[in-house]
Amino acid sequence: KQEVTQIPAALSVPEGENLVLNCSFTDSAIYNLQWFRQDPGKGLTSLLLIQSSQREQTSGRLNASLDKSSGRSTLYIAASQPGDSATYLCAAADGANNLFFGTGTRLTVIP
Amino acid sequence: NAGVTQTPKFQVLKTGQSMTLQCAQDMNHEYMSWYRQDPGMGLRLIHYSVGAGITDQGEVPNGYNVSRSTTEDFPLRLLSAAPSQTSVYFCASSRTTGRHEQFFGPGTRLTVL
Numbered sequence: 001k002q003e004v005t006q007i008p009a010a011l012s013v014p015e016g017e018n019l020v021l022n023c024s025f026t027d028s029a030i031y032n033l034q035w036f037r038q039d040p041g042k043g044l045t046s047l048l049l050i051q052s053s054q055r056e057q058t059s060g061r062l063n064a065s066l067d068k069s070s071g072r073s074t075l076y077i078a079a080s081q082p083g084d085s086a087t088y089l090c091a092a093a094d095g096a097n098n099l100f101f102g103t104g105t106r107l108t109v110i111p
Numbered sequence: 112n113a114g115v116t117q118t119p120k121f122q123v124l125k126t127g128q129s130m131t132l133q134c135a136q137d138m139n140h141e142y143m144s145w146y147r148q149d150p151g152m153g154l155r156l157i158h159y160s161v162g163a164g165i166t167d168q169g170e171v172p173n174g175y176n177v178s179r180s181t182t183e184d185f186p187l188r189l190l191s192a193a194p195s196q197t198s199v200y201f202c203a204s205s206r207t208t209g210r211h212e213q214f215f216g217p218g219t220r221l222t223v224l
Contacts, residue, residue, distance in 0.1 A: 001170075004153070031210060032210060034212065043216055043217040044201065044203075046212050046213065046214065046215075049211075049212045051210060089154070093213075096161070096167075097159075097211070097213070098156050098159055099144075099146075099154070099203075100156075101153040101155075102153055103153040
């Protein structure tokens with residue numbers, strides 16, 4: 001069974017800092033890896049999807065990388081803003097498109 | 112497009128009651144799924160469907176039923192609610208399996224007393 005771990009569980013940074021969120025998974029036979037953002041009491045918003053054949057994806061200030069062989073993905077957020085405060089979830093997809101989620105990193109960006 | 116919609120937003124049930132959580136999408140997605148989110152455990156897959164008439168079990172299917180009679184709708188039925196089913200339930204959809212971004216609904220917060 002796929003196990004997904006996210007470290008750290010919580011992170012607090014001053015505004016403007018660059019930061020990295022980590023995600024690791026135990027089974028490298030994934031089809032893709034997706035990063036989500038979740039605001040308190042809300043649903044999940046998709047941020048980036050990396051296919052298994054890709055090494056990284058970028059969207060604005062966000063960059064996600066994938067190393068299947070080592071079972072790791074990172075989400076890099078540049079020049080963090082208070083509006084980036086949320087919980088960030090990573091999820092690995094199997095061949096049936098079912099997602100296995102980590103427990104998330106709760107990010108607080110301090111103005 | 113409304114995307115993925117879920118009703119109700121909140122629900123309180125008594126132990127033993129049954130109810131149906133509704134999920135609909137207007138993106139003509141073949142794949143739909145249900146997850147539950149519990150504190151400290153992340154989201155876990157309950158049931159999924161790869162098309163109308165096809166459903167399968169996920170990681171935590173016990174106590175839940177699903178059916179998929181149309182592409183748009185994927186209701187989740189709680190047969191006899193238990194306090195252990197207190198959770199936030201999310202529905203998701205995507206295009207064909209394996210390589211496509213998944214879109215999530217806003218969730219239903221269920222409390223079973």
